[in-house]
Amino acid sequence: MTPNTILDIVKECDNFIYYADNPTEYITTLQTHYYAFKVSNCASILGYIPASLIPQIPWNPETWHIDHESHTVTLTAPPPATNRSRLLEQTLREVGPQISLLRGWRNETFPVYGPSQGEVLLEIERCASALFGIVTYGVQLLCYERGRPAATIITRECPSDEAASASGGGNSHPIKLWIARRSSSKQTYPGMLDCTAAGGLPTGKSPLEGVIAEALEEASLPESLVRTRLRATGCVSYFHVRGPKAGGETGLLQPEVEYTYEMELGGAVRPSPSDEEVEEFRLWEVEEVLDALRRGEFKPNSAVVVVDFLIRHGLLTAENERDYVHILPRLHRRLEFPLCIYR
Amino acid sequence: MTPNTILDIVKECDNFIYYADNPTEYITTLQTHYYAFKVSNCASILGYIPASLIPQIPWNPETWHIDHESHTVTLTAPPPATNRSRLLEQTLREVGPQISLLRGWRNETFPVYGPSQGEVLLEIERCASALFGIVTYGVQLLCYERGRPAATIITRECPSDEAASASGGGNSHPIKLWIARRSSSKQTYPGMLDCTAAGGLPTGKSPLEGVIAEALEEASLPESLVRTRLRATGCVSYFHVRGPKAGGETGLLQPEVEYTYEMELGGAVRPSPSDEEVEEFRLWEVEEVLDALRRGEFKPNSAVVVVDFLIRHGLLTAENERDYVHILPRLHRRLEFPLCIYR
Known part of the structure; x- marks a missing residue:
């Protein structure tokens, strides 16, 4: 294998396309292959869930609104953060063994921040963070x-x-x-x-x-x-x-x-x-x-x-x-x- | 005056709008208030010239193509870099005293790089670099x-x-x-x-x-x-x-x-x-x-x-x-x- 350049190595980590490099591909990738993850009453996109995983998660309609047109998953449960976190956890607990990452459940959560002044909107089980594409x-x-x-x-x-x-x-x-x-x-x-x-x-x-x-x-x-x-x-x-x-x-x-x-x-x-x-x-x-x-x-x-x-x-x-x-x-x-x- | 935050200070330097923050304003700003600076046979935008300066520069039609529709200024002179640099300098020398920055002529040039492998496309008199918005x-x-x-x-x-x-x-x-x-x-x-x-x-x-x-x-x-x-x-x-x-x-x-x-x-x-x-x-x-x-x-x-x-x-x-x-x-x-x- 040809040795990589240092820039290649960095690009292997920072490997999601940049808007400026190809606006069409950037937008198409996110809109076709992913669903935006949101909570109600907050305009910000908090993460992206692969479209292929959407059918594998049992979205309880009392907690979630799934819009297949706009490719958006919205956690409709109201604040406080503890309520949102609890309902998200409940959903994740019901996922079957087909999503391998969830088998590594750690009972440790990551915070998900909102757009104003760093408030925590909810917490998510660590092993599930990558599924939701949160920071x-x-x-x-x-x-x-x-x-x-x-x-x-x-x-x-x-x-x-x-x-x-x-x-x-x-x-x-x-x-x-x-x-x-x-x-x-x-x-x-x-x-x-x-x-x-x-x-x-x-x-x-x-x-x-x-x-x-x-x-x-x-x-x-x-x-x-x-x-x-x-x-x-x-x-x-x-x-x-x-x-x-x-x-x-x-x-x-x-x-x-x-x-x-x-x-x-x-x-x-x-x-x-x-x-x-x-x-x-x-x-x-x-x-x-x-x-x-x-x-x-x-x-x-x-x-x-x-x-x-x-x-x-x-x-x-x-x-x-x-x-x-x-x-x-x-x-x-x-x-x-x-x-x-x-x- | 209220003391600024450190982020405010950084934003005073990095103060051009980001596309992601407001795509419409980003595009409108560049397309309305600036002309893109290019050289012929190169797709890259090399810099941006304020639209207000365009009428103040005597663009020789043998060297330049000004497209007022697409807001583009193209240096049509062929390579090598020395040729492009000489013709650009000639144009700048003919600008009247109304552009104050050019009164600080330094007889020192900055390189303008092209998109492939860091080739120098042309050089530009230092005091004029900001007029052309080059890096x-x-x-x-x-x-x-x-x-x-x-x-x-x-x-x-x-x-x-x-x-x-x-x-x-x-x-x-x-x-x-x-x-x-x-x-x-x-x-x-x-x-x-x-x-x-x-x-x-x-x-x-x-x-x-x-x-x-x-x-x-x-x-x-x-x-x-x-x-x-x-x-x-x-x-x-x-x-x-x-x-x-x-x-x-x-x-x-x-x-x-x-x-x-x-x-x-x-x-x-x-x-x-x-x-x-x-x-x-x-x-x-x-x-x-x-x-x-x-x-x-x-x-x-x-x-x-x-x-x-x-x-x-x-x-x-x-x-x-x-x-x-x-x-x-x-x-x-x-x-x-x-x-x-x-x-």
Whole structure:
């Protein structure tokens, strides 16, 4: 397989068509293959449900209005959010085993935000979020080290001293990244490469609380260390169409916002697996990371976080990456849905 | 005046309407108030010229085709780029004194890129770029320091010790920024606040060459220092409509890409004015910077670079900035024009 460009990798994550690139295809795709998801008395489209799934969900007419003409699914249940959430859950519980994603029920919900001032309109069971194509939020943490003199960098994980080849963007010590390999038994993206720790943000958890929890659960990094060293660096956003590597249904729309964090480690501190999610952590040279990115070995939304890191640290630059100015807007797509506002 | 939110500040720079927010207004605005700028045998729109300027430019019919029906200005001169550039310059030289921007002729050109593989279609005199609404490129450098213990931070510029109030995002030492004030005699944005050094990228200059030159010319920072400490951190992009603060014609469209750089300083090294462009440099607390941003004291495209810096360094976070997830996409707008590709 021909190695991909970095822009190709980013496009694999942000792979829903842009209106400006082909207005007709954009509109036809959404109107033909999807039903818009709405709640009554709110004009905003909150997500998109694949048309193929509509007949498989038992829409109770007391709770739902399905308009096959305009391709719209409206939750007609009145507020408060708890009422809407309860009725949505009831519907999902009645879905048969034919929708495989719902077999991964987690008893954890994601919030769905409305258009004014970040109010939560309803909550939805996590495993169902992709079916409804709502915007979901997550956190991603990348830990890194700055290379030390040759004598000290010889470890089991990184026995050779090729580190010097990667320039650390204005720093004399080359950067290395703590990359995780996902367990081969994971339901989604088994065996693929990942950031150091990552996870979805369920209802009520702030991004900071989320990243602290994931760092501990996935990488055994204690809260006290994380609170001292963590740096928030922004967020990436993209509009993903779920492909076959993900496992489960394909063609689902997944507009996502991932809050990004980084943390410099060194000395004896290192991430280590603490649950079944991660197979191994290894300290990777930047060149190794770039090769793995190009070969498509990273989970798509981890790849974009790594690319964002490499740009932020001056390791991908306007001079060494031809598509530089095309990459950054695709890492920060403006999602045409109501989004989270923190109050 | 009510202080603005950070999102308001970003919207003042990225102030051209989005298609998705109002498709009708977007299309009407471009089709009524502007003429699309094209070259023959290339389908891409390269920029937009205000309709009000069309009668003021002596379009030689041997070089130009003006279609008042479709609101299109086409440079019909054949390639190579040098030929197109020469004929465009000839036209601009014949414009009378009624277009004030052209009085600032600089004998420096900006490249205009085509849609395939970053070929340069033509070059355009720098002061005319905004008239044609083409995408321009620039560099912005922010220098910063990490606060030191109280005893050493007492300088003429920063006599008090309130630095500790600003948290440096995972670093125990608070960050301070080297902010420039533009000379009150500057043609554009006189007296406003700026990054440490910035400038446009004329034809043939790489972003790295550009930032090294600007750091020396505007801030007296020697090349050897910059080459060692500089870190490339990405680029911001936005679609600006020129307002009255800029000086000169208003309503001009300015889609721009600014390559961003940062550099940590400390000790005796500090920026100092070396030409008439900058009135003074001062080391600012983060809280002071935020206040000045909210009061609208920064030049619009310097403000967005500062906001990007504050996010990257964990000083604006999801928890302390309510519009966090709305800000980042507007700092990285996808511009619907052919863009630079480095080869």
